[in-house]
Amino acid sequence: MxxxxxxxxxxxxxxxxxxxxxxxxxxxxxxxxxxxxxxxxxxxxxxxxxxxxxxxxxxxxxxxxxxxxxTNLAAKNDSELSGLSIMYEDDAIIVIDKEAGLLSMAAKDKKEMTAFSELSAYVRKANRSNRVFIVHRLDRETSGVMLFAKTEEVKKMLQDNWEESVKERGYAALVEGKVRNETGEIISWLKETRTFKVYSNPTNNGGQKAITRYKRLQMGAQYSLLELRLETGRKNQIRVHMEEIGHPVAGDKKYGASTNPLKRLGLHAVKLTIIHPVTKEQHTFISDPPSSFYKKSK
Incomplete structure (x- = not known):
């Protein structure tokens, strides 16, 4: 070559x-x-x-x-983005690789930089009337693949047909302790309290049914690295389910973790497979987990 x-x-x-x-x-x-x-x-x-x-x-x-x-204009603009990189873009959607620490969209402080504000500024460079729309969110300290729509119509198509549109959502999680089972499935019903904490119940309590499947990739003295697949996409689902099995996500004090070896949440959105809302073609987007996840679970 x-x-x-x-x-x-x-x-x-x-x-x-x-x-x-x-x-x-x-x-x-x-x-x-x-x-x-x-x-x-x-x-x-x-x-x-x-x-x-x-x-x-x-x-x-x-x-x-x-x-x-x-090395076109899109690539040039991409290099000017902070806290994220663009994995895929067309007239309907944008898929990004978000870094830990970046909010999906603003909450209290409207001036804080977010994935939404970064992409909004990016698309407006081409045309001031261009907009982006959040389809789903990642927690601030969760990194990895995230999907945005370029029109409100596309956003609605994806959200209204989420189960049909999203074929697979895969995560990597660094969790506390030794996960003895190589594979497992967690099924429970989740409810959120007024303090915005989600609780899990093994039987139907009127909450949302949540299903998480896991596979152990590595196991060290203090931590295990898991590959997770979501069958449902509930708020804080992985974090709640990991606490439930006694292996909270590293760095997740809210859901039972006592250590923070990465100085961030040990959760990364690795894989997103979708049916494109316009072309109907299947696309898979993959972001490799940070190397620190592997190092800490040896």
Whole structure:
């Protein structure tokens, strides 16, 4: 593989494929960026193969193929964002990778920077009338994949058909203690009190039914790393369910944690699989968990 030295335009770089391989590994070799950054470039449609745009990370490349990577205005604007990066964008939706510490949207302090305010400013650079709409939220200290709509109509389509639109939501959680079972399922009914804390009940108490499935990835002396899949999307569901099984999320004092090894909540939204509200195509967005999650659970 080699760079064809001069880009075909001032905002593109062209690479020639010298041996058969899939696209994502090729891009990781071609440009000096992190795996998540390269996935973002690919998801935003900045990559073409032989002149054809593609977002398919496992697309097979053959010797002689021509791969072009656009460094367009969207990429420039993305670099100016703080606390998040754009994983995918089209006329209907924006998918971001949110950092821990960034609010989804403002609560009390309207001046505080949020994912919503950052994206609002970003889309208005192209057109002052452009807007974004929150489809679902992540807690301030939870990082990872988050979905926004670009029109109120698209937001309504996604929220009104959430169970059909969202095929999978996956998380990684660093939890306290040794989780002995390799896999498990937690089913309970959740209710929120006036103090905004959610409580779990093993039987139907009129609350919302919540189902969380987990798989143990690593187990150390003090912490375990779990892969979690939500069958329902209730407020604080994972945090409540982890407390319920005696393994609260690290750093989650509100729901039973006594330690804070990461100086943040040990929860990361790894995977979101959706049916696109307009094209009806299935898209999967993946954000790798922070390396600290693995280090602390060894």
């Amino acid at each position: 080699r760079n064809n030295s001069k880009p075909s335009t001032p905002q593109a770089a062209v690479y020639k494929v010298e041996q058969e391989q899939t696209l994502l590994p090729f891009l990781l070799q071609a440009i000096s960026k992190s795996r998540n950054a390269v996935k973002g470039i690919l998801s935003r449609g900045q990559v073409t193969v032989n002149g054809e745009p593609t977002t398919q990370h496992d697309k097979l490349l053959k010797a002689g193929d021509r791969v072009e990577i656009m």
